[in-house]
Amino acid sequence: MYRARSSALLALSALLGSLVLVAGPPPGKVGYITFAEAKRVLEAMADALPEGLGGQPHGRLESLWPEWVKSRDKEIRERLMGGDEDTIVNFLLFGTTFTPEPRLSSAQVRTLAEEATEADGKEAAEKFRQLVGRRIQDLVNGMSAPGNNERLLFAQRVAERKGIRFSDETARKQAAKYLRENYLRVLKEQERFQQALAAAKSLDDPTEEFAERSKLYKDRGLSLDTSLPPDYALEVTLATMRDGGAFGPGGVRRVGIIGPGLDFTDKQEGYDFYPTQTVQPFAVMDSLLRLKLARAEELQVFTLDLSPRVNEHVERSRRAAMQGRGYTIQLLRDPSRGWKPELLAYWKRFGDQIGSPAKPVAVPPSLQGTILRAVRVRPEFVRTMRALDANIVLQREESQADAKFDLLIATNVLVYYDTFEQSLALRNIQSMLRPGGFLLTNNLLLELPTSKMKSVDYVSVEYSSREADGDRILWYRREL
Template sequence: MRAMTIMLRCLLSFRVRRTAAIASLVLSFVTPAGEVHVRYLRFEEVQETLQINADSGLPGSETQESSAWDGWIRARDAEVRGRIDRGIEDSISNLILYGTSFTSLARIESVERAASESGELTSATFARIHALAIALPSAAKNERVLFVRDFLTRQGITKDSVEKYFTENLRRFVAEQAAYQKKLQDAATDADPSAVYLARGTLFETRGLSVDTSLLPNFALEETLRAMLTKGALAAGSMHRIAVIGPGLDFTDKRDGYDFYPLQTLQPFTVLEAVARLGLGKAEDVQVVCLDLNSAVIAHAQKLAERGRAGQSYTVQLPRDPQADWSSEAISYWKTFGEILGSPVKPLAIPATLGGVVVRAVAIRPQYVTNLQAYNANIVAQTLDFPPGQGFDLIVATNVLVYYDRFQQALTMANIARMLNHGGIFLANNVLPAQHTSDLEYLGRRTTAFTPSGAYGDDVVVYRRK
């Protein structure tokens, strides 16, 4: 086993530059009540994590008594959930910059182009702010604009103050993005070559919890599982239960997401198909469980599950911008996703403003929608008690843990370890703390490039439950 671990570390340790992926947190599917108990992590379950992080100086790590822990973890849960609205505001800013469903105005090329060097928003940005504002009254047929309108209503934003609200929020968003880039640039000049990875690992620890997601991180997950299988670190037919933490909704994002199709979720299906394609489990026999805390997506999940029970397929749109210069391997993944779980169907029309963007669509069969389960759980603070023998064989968390500090990441790792079966695998796409529970064995890191140059890709770290 030790020889296999060393060999796997060699396989998983090659490095490539990558841009920071934007994380998203959303709840995906609704599960029948009473099957699984969701509760807060107990003091005795995190004592090892507290001990090894006692000198970190991070909030909560100094806790030494059970009563203090019970109060802290509940307060932490409330604080994390309080960041959901800020994440929605970030998604609204992305919609203003890049959306095409509510306006024919040209998209803003990047968040950096949304404002001048002095921080003032450009005239093109103000025009798009106005376009979204005037689209709100007739939002009934536009799912994302309706989502924005409902959010503004909950926040008490009046019609007369909408554009001011959008403007102030977008200024904050632009400034925060600049601060993230500066943090990465500063890390790049550090003498320690690992500084960039460490900076990326907690880049969004104070940011709102966004809902955006994309396809390509799932390509990196599949490539990592394939490498592990090739080296004998995984056995055929070994996966029966999978957990997806923060599966995400495709709201809108410049690099990979658009808004000319309905809101959709991909990761529960991409991970299931990867397991089936690699022979790690049969798609019809593998159970996928989604864990998240964004109530805004619960309605999406309920409708999705209802459609599946009614025998309706779930159609997902898969756009690709040829100018993004994907590698041939990434393009192949895009072309073949859905070949096991569904069938190709005619995609939606692409708006003229999107130029050369191409799209394919897949109708996922009802059986793979209705068999999914989900629980409203904050992975940092809450855990699930499963019946004996019903832990997970694989847990994935992409673009999620980057939203937490190192201590909260360590708590999450302890939580994940207790939910994994012995020998189960945990995959994430950012560097995680070396100071973590001894129940997880670090196997290494594997990088998958999404472009021929390697400038854009994902680093997947691998852990095994002892």
């Protein structure tokens, strides 16, 4: 009887703890940006409006707006499929769980692809094609019988959406063709991106170059890739803002992470031997607490994403935390990347405010030399997360004035949109921030004269001594 009563008390205690940590204003409803809210953007960008809106008189624009927004939302969400296919190509090139073949680095992909286009590079090109061909066949085999491998199951589902069922040898050949075509498509896209970057650099104007880089992927599929270094850059930026008086002690209570991402197999030499994970929401919590910018008992973190995979992952993790289970994050470091000492120190301390060291998964023999540590995030911090299904270009959380965000973060998200879409996104961000609240982003955004979002400053952070390996984080303040 004593044991039963003790168990009941423990369960009640856990429940009460959960209720305390999810207290505070509940999430608001997510709604589309109205014509009245978008009007100033439409007027300022009248010469650059997209198809369906351009050249329309004001009255006609207003009547078209509700349906155009819904239609455009659907089109943007459909870009997730292209991002999924890009992710499968990364998995094909860098994965180790489905093949004994050596993984490729992004540098090797670039170098060998260049050699493949040269007349005197036939031997290297043939060797490259054979290696990719073997990897394609191994991935098809894995997709045909994925077992419990979450990445293979995902790859199988992506292929099935294209009508590939893996029912016989003909279907397997179709799958191999599908993978090869997407691999070649990604190579061509990478070449175009490099040309666009070179053209931006030739402008000989750092601001113009940054502006062009900030919309580089406007025609690309929406990818969920994520990695640790930008989170370090965010901590550096938050420390700079604190020192400049932007935030006082405990001044951050409600935080929104726009596009938190999923670490599946990142395009920058990603890995596939540990479970899919999201990192940035926890990284931001960790940094805010370390810098004394937030108090654990007051902190609320929301993710805003249009991807069902991301939203389901966050909510599934939160439900597990309500049952007392924490969240393990695997933190990988490749010494050959030559991280700066400051980034290395960040990697070592990551999670010390929200969790404790955990046993990492085993590193495959083919990746010996890779260093891995793990952190187990405590359930009370996982429970603070809430997922909002929102397309930041066209949607926002509709909350009361006392439930606005103190801080919104969007890294490697707005780069997937053009200037018009970025301007709409900035209008939605403005509506969700309290006066005096901040947006942190690594993209340069157009500041329209009528916007209440004004850039304040930026921090440039280097990750290594390699060329262009770093980020510039800007902060925009929501004026009164």
